[in-house]
Amino acid sequence: MRRSKKITLQDLLLVAPALVVAVLLRVIRPVATFRFRNLPADEIGPLTVVSQHYLRIKESRPKSRQFDFWYLKDSVKVSNAYMLSFVESQIKIYRSRFIELIAAWNEKLPGSERHLIESEIRLTLLERVGSKLRLPQVDREKSCEYVRQIGIDPQKEFVALMVRDGAYKSDIAQANTQQRSDKELYRNQDINDYLPVAEKFASMGVQVIRMGAKVERSFDSQSAFVIDYATSGKRTEAADIYLASECAMCISTNLGFDHISALSGKLRVITNQALIWQASTLFYSTDVFILQRFTESATGKNLTLSESLQIAEIRNLDWYHKVIGRGLQFVRNSPTEILEASVEGWQRSKSQWVETPEDLELQAQFWSIYDNFFPDHKSRFLNGRPHIGSHFLRNNHWWLA
Secondary structure (H helix, E strand, C coil): CECCCCCCHHHHHHHHHHHHHHHHHHHCCCCCEEEEEECCCCCHHHHHHHHHHHHHHHHHCCCCCEEEEEECCCCECCCCHHHHHHHHCCCCEECCHHHHHHHHHHHHCCCHHHHECCCCCCHHHHCCCCCCCCCCHHHHHHHHHHHHHCCCCCCCCEEEEECCCCCCCCCCCCCCCCCCCCCCHHHCCCHHHHHHHHHHHHHCCCEEEECCCCCCCCCCCCCCCEECHHHCCCCCHHHHHHHHHHCCEEEECCCCCHHHHHHCCCEEEEEEECCHHHHHCCCCCCCEEEECEEEECCCCCECCHHHHHCCHHHHCCCCHHHHHHCCEEEECCCHHHHHHHHHHHHHHHCCCCCCCHHHHHHHHHHHHHHHHHCHHHHHHCCCCCCEECHHHHHCCHHHHC
16 A cells, blocks of 8 residues: 655755756766666565566676666555565665655656666566575574464474455555456455365365465364464464465465465465466466356356457456456356365475376367467466366366367
């Protein structure tokens, strides 16, 4: 959430000098390049991915006469102060109104691209061996002891369950002229749909930790291995990051928070994914994912993958109401589909999954359709493609027709 920023006397005094500096930076560009970017600290996903992506690029490039200035606006409400402090231990972050104003002028002047830190995220860089996100040892030890005190055994395997619901952004105004509150309703899920998978893992002796800073309802299970950390009243920002990074696997609805698990080398199971094109932009090669499907509201007809992607509102999905306005409905994954995909992810993480010829053929069919609609995405799978749930495909042959 962003707080409104009022123009101050200081701003009026700094605006002209900031313009002069922005112009001078263009004059000296043949000698040295100065670049700027606002740190996206208001959501934990962008905060994590953007910072770690930048570090990977920086590692891969030779030293140059390039100077980068990351800045954090006072108007930003930080999503996780602990994660911000971790990022600040890796990247110098400025809290300077003068730098903000230079950056603002820079975006308005010609040649602004040369003075912007790159914003395109390529997850293939984040999968590099040896570049895993790892918290400081002292912080890990403190958090380990803390979660033990609140009833989580850090010495035993646990799965982090990250399910977005309607509480996630309920107090954040949508940044659009229509002021709609239903932009991303397709991303909100029912936590009770995840109870069967939680109890399945509990029966295997694996702890399931329900994560979340803000949730609609409690997650009730009879098993002591299912822990509703989100509503315990004992969650802390440091423990959030520790649990996400130390889990054996995470089951998610594609929240930014799950990137912490992925960047720590943990497999993600992504459920109820609606944005099909994100398979090549926000997924890692080790991910297992299953998708929401679509039906016609008037007839009840189930749309195949190809039929769905022929509809612009689905292919370029950005607004919930645009899909609904086309007379279509989202079909969430069933609890059984979530369970089957999660068990597959667990087995893959343990190198126990056995691929059958049918599975390979169905995977190939899915990606053939995907490539037909997104041909320019092929180059993004440098480390291999993520896996769409095998049971999901076996039970939905019609969807690939």
